[in-house]
Amino acid sequence: MSEQRRAQTGELCTCGRQAVVVYTNDEYGSVGYCGIEGSARRPVLPCPWCGTSTPHTTSWGDPDRCPDYQLRPSKERTSGA
Numbered sequence: 319m320s321e322q323r324r325a326q327t328g329e330l331c332t333c334g335r336q337a338v339v340v341y342t343n344d345e346y347g348s349v350g351y352c353g354i355e356g357s358a359r360r361p362v363l364p365c366p367w368c369g370t371s372t373p374h375t376t377s378w379g380d381p382d383r384c385p386d387y388q389l390r391p392s393k394e395r396t397s398g399a
Contacts, residue, residue, distance in 0.1 A: 321341070331352035333383075361374070
């Protein structure tokens with residue numbers, strides 16, 4: 319079962335932008351969505367979670383979320399540390 323709620327300030331979409339909605343389910347946990355169609359093809363760089371300047375992709379080349387994704391990135395990463 320999936321639930322949704324309005325996102326709070328600091329909760330991010332998998333693309334790195336501010337989320338507008340947060341979806342929660344048993345398989346993925348809480349995941350933000352920014353509302354921009356195709357945002358995964360134009361992610362925020364450097365990545366807010368791991369710092370890479372290269373977009374994350376699947377092994378076959380499709381856009382993918384960072385393996386370190388959390389609804390709220392750690393304060394160390396967002397402060398530039």
